Amino acid sequence: MTDTIFAPATAPGRAALAVVRISGPGTGDLLTALADGRPAPRRASLRRLRDIGGALIDEALVLWFPGPASYTGEDCAELHLHGGQAVVEAAIGALSHLGARLAEPGEFTRRAFQNGRLDLAQAEAVADLVDAETAAQARQALDQLGGGLSRRYEAWRELLVESLAGLEAAVDFPDEDLPEDVAARARPHLRALLDELEAALADADRGRRVREGFRIALIGAPNAGKSSLLNALAGRDAAIVTATPGTTRDVIEIPLVLAGYKALLADTAGVRDTVEVIEAEGVRRARAWAEDADLRLWIVDASASDGHWREAAGMARPNDLLVLNKSDLTPGTDAAAARAVGIEALAVSATSDADIAGLRRWLEERVAAALSGAEFPAATRLRHAESLKEAAERVARALAQPEPELAAEDVRLAARALERISGRLDPEAVLDRVFASFCIGK
Ligand SMILES: Nc1nc2c(ncn2[C@@H]2O[C@H](COP(=O)(O)OP(=O)(O)OP(=O)(O)O)[C@@H](O)[C@H]2O)c(=O)[nH]1
Ligand SMILES: [Mg+2]
Secondary structure, eight states, rough: OOOOOOEOOOOOSSSSSEEEEEEETTTHHHHHHSSSSOOOBBBBBEEEEOOOOOOOOEEEEEEEEESSSSSSSSSSSEEEEEEOHHHHHHHHHHHTTTTTTEEOTTTHHHHHHTTTOHHHHHHHHHHHHHHHHHHHHHHHHHHHHHTHHHHHHHHHHHHHHHHHHHHHHHHHTTTOOOOSSSHHHHHHHHHHHHHHHHHHHHHHHHHHHHHHHHHEEESSSSTTHHHHHHHHHHTSSOOOOOSSTTTSOOEEEEEEEEEEEEEEEEOOOOOOOOOOOOHHHHHHHHHHHHHHHHHEEEEEEEEEOOOOOOOOHHHHHHHHTTEEEETTTTOOSSSHHHHTTOOOOOOTTTTOOOHHHHHHHHHHHHHHHHHHOOSOSOOOSHHHHHHHHHHHHHHHHTOOOOHHHHHHHHHHHHHHHHHHHOOOTTTTHHHHHHHHHHOOOO
């Protein structure tokens, strides 16, 4: 039999209220013992809570959600207590005395999934919504929780199952007089689906970037002013700044909110050839972080010789930005000259508030352009992107396969890859459709 579990649903610490949540078959009995009976379902009732010895724990609002129409699908309850640590501990102590146990992390949502209240992608969205720091993260998680992502996967899966029905009919009844070539009929559907899967895959990074943060690397030669710019953008002294080249060794990551999106800005070690072991490791990490970043800001000391920026411009990727720093000193480089060689450039001084505001605006435009879109992406995690990729590969193989039997196998595996995202598998559905959509008549 399933355990009855409980856990504080609110963060510990001094607060006006604390919510303790209970789920499992023993919930009703717990309320009878603790709150002198179950209140009317789904209605807040003020109750005196008492422990086994009869001592008053709190005067609290009690909510009773009989299953299966509850969050977990089981009998559930919520105790809205006064937020003091002692009150919460007394309530929790009484619940364990009465035989319930403290829930494991995510156990309520896990039960909701097991009882079919949420699919796997929706369960993930619950976690994302709880972790959301920016408006964009919250919007994306809410869409996923509402089933937006699951519906797209389900629609694709249904198309696959329909195509499979056609292919299997061709395999099972090769000599029958089928009204038309059902296997051939499946192909245009599969081709259209492949286009959609590939478009979704091309867009898969966007969902992950919204969720995890858009990664921006500050990279460049020692002493160019990378740490100064990081501090200016972050609005605090996060990184050490000195006049000695080679000051920064570790990668320093700072979370920023840019245009409502989460971004991670990383200060890195100045890149140069060095025999010094610690600095060399710093340079290696700088390169690795910059390599994986979504955007690189190549920081150049504009007061130094002209060669610097040309070198940086040579390494920059098409969408990167060349930041000509220290433009308050005698400018040695012209931003226009950099733009002339095809790289976007901005002349700034880390000491000028107006310049930093300008750089920030540039970053906001870039992040918004990269992450905004007319619709929510079909993948918000690596797991989704991997399944999407596998499904696309399988569909491509099925299309290249002249034998309906082998094509059917690839289509079946494509459907399975998509089912993994919602956490469900139902091969029976394939058979049902074969007989439902073709009237063989025998
Ligand atoms: N005049 C002027 N000085 C600057 C500017 N930006 C940085 N500096 C100075 O340049 C020196 C190096 O700055 P940092 O920010 O430590 O440079 P860095 O690129 O992080 O250097 P490493 O960590 O050694 O790679 C410090 O003395 C800063 O005060 C600027 O815009 N104008
Ligand atoms: Mg530095």
